[in-house]
Amino acid sequence: MKRVVTLQDISCAGKCSISVALPVLSCLETETVVIPTSLLSNHTAFESYTLFDLSDMTGPLADGLEKSGFAFDAVYTGYIGSKKQVREIFSFIERFRRTGSLLIVDPAMADDGQLYSGLSGDHSKDMLSLVRIADVIIPNITEACMLLDTEYRQPEQFTEAEIRDMLRSLAGLGPGKVIITGVHNDKDSIGAMCFDRDRDSFSISVRKKHPGTYLGTGDIFASVITGCLLAGKQLESAMESAVSFISLCIEQTEADPEKRWYGVSFEKCLYLLHELVY
């Protein structure tokens, strides 16, 4: 069984980051080792939250894992809350990256043209340093604009040709596989577009657009991609599965009389995920 280590926060409540990565990756038959880089009572889209920075624990946890003989097929990073965490993640990667392993970076830092609350103004520079060494990156449109230092526009204002240019430019920073999420190809559909440099191929997957924002979907999406790539799928096929799964999660959330504003009803869709991929 493939083994991934994921470094991101634990938001005790809020259905994001490690709380969604674990069930999704487990469902995709991937052994998942977690290194929490910070601990929050709930994610930062709530009005308030309690936060502990766990950067000082990353090194000692890495020591323990190394001593116990753990090695990883992939290192997968998500939300990072501070410069100190970025430094610790770099050291972790240096220690555990090996030939053939994948470094998957979800630059989870912004949406709708805005950095997440609590992140410093130069956070995208820190994220860029991580993106440069990654094999696979999965930004949304806002994050792609920040990484490329281009002005943000509403996703529906980007043409498919412009998204292709952004994908190529992002690949030019380092990563050979790039997926941009939240791409529209007309006003009624939304999905993702990808570029695989080795195969020089672009692809797009879209589904019907539901109005509104669905928090935590980026983290679920990146986790599906990680599981699919570890299962040996091509990037396009991984993206198609992730777009299908997110679409199911959103439909399920819309139909859920107990839906939560802070996250999608992915729990009711997990039973479909394995079949979607395998």
Ligand code: PXL
């Ligand atoms: O879903 C992205 C995410 C992850 N972790 C934390 C967040 C957010 C988005 O707001 O605040 C702590």
